Amino acid sequence: MTAIGQSWGRYPRTNQQLVPWTNRHAELKQTDLKQLPYGNGRSYGDSCLNDGGVLLHTRGTDRLIAFDPRTGVLTCESGVLFAEILDLVVTQGWFLPVTPGTRYVTIGGAIANDVHGKNHHRAGSFGHHLLAFELLRSDGSRLRCSPTENAEWFAATLGGLGLTGLITWASVQLRRISSPAMVVESHKFGSLPEFFALSKVANQDDEYVVAWIDCVARGSSLGRGLLSSGNHAPASAETRIAGKKGRLRIPVTPPLSLINPLSLRAFNALYYHRQRQQVSRTIAHYEPYFYPLDSIGEWNRIYGPRGFLQYQCVIPPAVAETVTTALVKAISASGKGSFLAVLKQFGELPSLGMLSFPRPGTTLALDFPNEGERTHSLLDRLDDMVAEAGGAVYPAKDARMPGHRFRQYFPAWESFSRFIDPRFSSSFWRRVTE
Numbered sequence: 001m002t003a004i005g006q007s008w009g010r011y012p013r014t015n016q017q018l019v020p021w022t023n024r025h026a027e028l029k030q031t032d033l034k035q036l037p038y039g040n041g042r043s044y045g046d047s048c049l050n051d052g053g054v055l056l057h058t059r060g061t062d063r064l065i066a067f068d069p070r071t072g073v074l075t076c077e078s079g080v081l082f083a084e085i086l087d088l089v090v091t092q093g094w095f096l097p098v099t100p101g102t103r104y105v106t107i108g109g110a111i112a113n114d115v116h117g118k119n120h121h122r123a124g125s126f127g128h129h130l131l132a133f134e135l136l137r138s139d140g141s142r143l144r145c146s147p148t149e150n151a152e153w154f155a156a157t158l159g160g161l162g163l164t165g166l167i168t169w170a171s172v173q174l175r176r177i178s179s180p181a182m183v184v185e186s187h188k189f190g191s192l193p194e195f196f197a198l199s200k201v202a203n204q205d206d207e208y209v210v211a212w213i214d215c216v217a218r219g220s221s222l223g224r225g226l227l228s229s230g231n232h233a234p235a236s237a238e239t240r241i242a243g244k245k246g247r248l249r250i251p252v253t254p255p256l257s258l259i260n261p262l263s264l265r266a267f268n269a270l271y272y273h274r275q276r277q278q279v280s281r282t283i284a285h286y287e288p289y290f291y292p293l294d295s296i297g298e299w300n301r302i303y304g305p306r307g308f309l310q311y312q313c314v315i316p317p318a319v320a321e322t323v324t325t326a327l328v329k330a331i332s333a334s335g336k337g338s339f340l341a342v343l344k345q346f347g348e349l350p351s352l353g354m355l356s357f358p359r360p361g362t363t364l365a366l367d368f369p370n371e372g373e374r375t376h377s378l379l380d381r382l383d384d385m386v387a388e389a390g391g392a393v394y395p396a397k398d399a400r401m402p403g404h405r406f407r408q409y410f411p412a413w414e415s416f417s418r419f420i421d422p423r424f425s426s427s428f429w430r431r432v433t434e
Helices: 082-092 107-112 151-157 192-205 235-240 261-273 286-290 299-303 317-334 373-389 403-409 413-417 427-433
Strands: 002-005 014-020 035-038 054-057 064-068 073-077 130-136 142-145 166-173 181-189 208-213 225-232 279-285 308-315 341-346 361-369
Touching: 064 082, 073 082, 082 107, 107 166, 130 151, 142 151, 181 192, 181 286, 192 208, 192 225, 192 317, 192 341, 225 261, 225 286, 279 286, 308 317, 308 373, 317 361, 317 373, 361 373, 373 403, 403 427
Parallel strands: 014 054, 035 054
Antiparallel strands: 002 014, 064 073, 073 166, 130 142, 130 166, 181 225, 181 279, 208 225, 208 341, 308 361, 341 361
């Protein structure tokens, strides 16, 4: 059937055939149309869309194949959500080794985007904990891929945006925990230099580190925010754990974006000042710590019918503070931005994927209401600064970067191209390479 497709950013709108994929043992159907695997649609741009082609909807392959509670090795089909994995393993003393800011991603999507989390400075990206997966190609061949078996295909598929074939199953090494609780420490900081000083210490001491910044503050308050560092709590903390948050839902899409300069300034000021003390320490359930926005169903609707564009970049360490300050100044001066602007440090562990985004440096991510040319013009200016600094923009979050920028950010794209399945493509890939 033909469906109007949207990513989580609700931009752009595309038309493609949505074909359910429910049996990992089946072969891919031959078609003249280009195909693309589609998990739960949590990518923000058009990397999960295939205008005029076919989306292979993999959520039907949601079976847990094997789990060894002694070793923490989990094998499951590619359509299984992180949320479903957590429901199984947390009570048995295990946790995901790396997780992004939502648990509603499939394991296939996590591999295709080589997702990262708050612990990149210690654990690297998801691919560092991936033991093996099976790749189904359109010619019917099946490749078992791991860091030592079909290693080139492993590197191409990890972060390969679903273009090398369909992942049918994957095995991942989980990490041991003693409790579903997190010990969280929040430091209030008043400027970007303070963030860099605080994060340097926190990255040495804590497993998870991330900061929220006020992207509309100016002058001496530019870049103020809250740095949150966390660690899995010992078993003794479980009796004091705060309860999980309930789930709200945005029931309808408003006719206009609810994110505007006035609402942003009000929200950000309240959010920053709600923590009165300089340092706050709490013990809380892991869900609100890792997945704060998951407590609001369909929160992407608040940006209105035109949707939003997320922008995530990484700046190399040598120029990180200078260039990040310039980026935040440009965003603040524009009066645009989001209520959830995230700033954190990537570690030194090299990514294993040919097109993986994480690399050493400082990464900034935030959402912009889609206001057409005005928004695109601002993001083009940010691109100029990122490119000049030798940084990169995250394809999984992108819906508009020019092709020449992508090719600059990811120079391995030509080598990667020879691994693309000839019957696979995406709106993103055509946009940045054709």
